[in-house]
Amino acid sequence: MEVHAQIDTPRRPRRKASASGAARSHRPGLEILPRILTFFILFFLWLILSGQFDSFHITLGVISCLMVTYFSGDLLFPGTRKTGLIRLGFRVALYVPWLLYQVLMANFHILYLVFHPRMMDLIDPSIIRFQSRLKEELPLVIFANSITLTPGTITVYVSVDGDFQVHAIDRKSGEPLPGEMEARIIRAFKEV
Amino acid sequence: MLDIIVIFLLISGLIFFTGGAVGILRLPDFYTRLHPAGKMDTLGSLLMVLAVALFNLHDFTWNQLITSLKIMLIVLFVFVLSPTATHAIVDAGVRAGLKPWTKEKK
Numbered sequence: 001m002e003v004h005a006q007i008d009t010p011r012r013p014r015r016k017a018s019a020s021g022a023a024r025s026h027r028p029g030l031e032i033l034p035r036i037l038t039f040f041i042l043f044f045l046w047l048i049l050s051g052q053f054d055s056f057h058i059t060l061g062v063i064s065c066l067m068v069t070y071f072s073g074d075l076l077f078p079g080t081r082k083t084g085l086i087r088l089g090f091r092v093a094l095y096v097p098w099l100l101y102q103v104l105m106a107n108f109h110i111l112y113l114v115f116h117p118r119m120m121d122l123i124d125p126s127i128i129r130f131q132s133r134l135k136e137e138l139p140l141v142i143f144a145n146s147i148t149l150t151p152g153t154i155t156v157y158v159s160v161d162g163d164f165q166v167h168a169i170d171r172k173s174g175e176p177l178p179g180e181m182e183a184r185i186i187r188a189f190k191e192v
Numbered sequence: 193m194l195d196i197i198v199i200f201l202l203i204s205g206l207i208f209f210t211g212g213a214v215g216i217l218r219l220p221d222f223y224t225r226l227h228p229a230g231k232m233d234t235l236g237s238l239l240m241v242l243a244v245a246l247f248n249l250h251d252f253t254w255n256q257l258i259t260s261l262k263i264m265l266i267v268l269f270v271f272v273l274s275p276t277a278t279h280a281i282v283d284a285g286v287r288a289g290l291k292p293w294t295k296e297k298k
Contacts (some may be wrong), residue, residue: 078207123295126294
C-alpha cells in the first residue's frame with residue numbers, strides 16, 4: 001500500500017504503479033517480522049520432527065525453511081496488524097491457561113449432568129444470539145473456538161461482523177456469554 | 193512417584209471418556225449429543241496424552257524429550273481441530289434442517 005501523490009496522471013501509469021506496489025511491498029520494516037517469526041516456528045518444528053542434530057540435516061532444514069518462508073511467509077500472520085506481534089503472542093499465551101481452567105470446570109459440569117439420574121429435568125437446550133464487540137478475523141475465530149471448546153456451549157453460526165448464534169445445553173452454561181471470555185480476548189488483542 | 197501421577201492422569205482421562213460415551217447414549221437429540229461427544233473427548237485425550245508423554249520421560253535422555261514434544265504437538269492439533277470439526281457437524285445439522293430439541297414449557 002503506497003500512497004502516490006497523483007494529481008493529473010493518465011490512467012495507465014497509475015494502474016501499473018499500484019500493481020507493482022501490491023506485488024512487492026517497499027516497506028521492509030513492516031513485512032520482515034512476521035516472516036522471521038514464521039521461519040523460527042518452522043525451524044522449531046523441523047528440529048522436533050527430524051530429531052537429527054548433525055550439520056547436514058540442520059543445513060537442509062534452514063534451506064527448506066527459508067524457501068517456505070519466502071513462498072508463503074504471510075500465511076501464519078495475515079491481516080492488517082504488522083506491529084506488536086511478539087507482545088500479542090505473549091498475551092495470547094497468557095489467555096491459554098485460563099481457557100484450560102474454564103474447559104476443566106465446564107467438563108465437570110457436563111459430567112455431573114450426564115450422570116445425574118433425573119437428567120431430563122436439568123437440561124434446557126436453547127439457541128442464544130448475541131452481538132460480539134470483536135471486529136477482526138483472528139479474535140473472532142479464537143472466540144468461536146473457545147466457546148465450542150468449553151462444554152455446554154457450541155457455536156452454531158458466526159458472521160463476519162461478530163453476530164453469534166450459540167447452542168447452550170442449559171441455563172447455567174449459557175449465562176456467562178459473552179462475558180468474561182470476550183473481555184479477555186479483547187484485552188489480549190487490543191492495539192499496542 | 194511419577195507412576196502415581198501417570199496412573200491418576202490416565203484414570204481421570206478414562207472417566208471423561210466414559211462420561212462422553214454415556215452422554216451420547218442418554219441425551220435426547222443431535223445437538224445435545226454433540227456437547228459430550230466433541231469435548232469430553234478433547235479433555236480426556238489431553239489428560240491421557242499428557243500421561244503418555246510423562247511416562248516417556250522415565251529415563252531422561254534427549255531423544256525421549258523430543259518424542260515427548262512430538263506427543264505434545266498431537267495435543268495442540270487436537271485442541272485446534274476438535275472445536276472446528278464439532279462446529280462443522282453442527283453446521284451440517286442446521287443445513288439439513290434439524291430442529292433443536294427444546295423442553296416443553298409447562
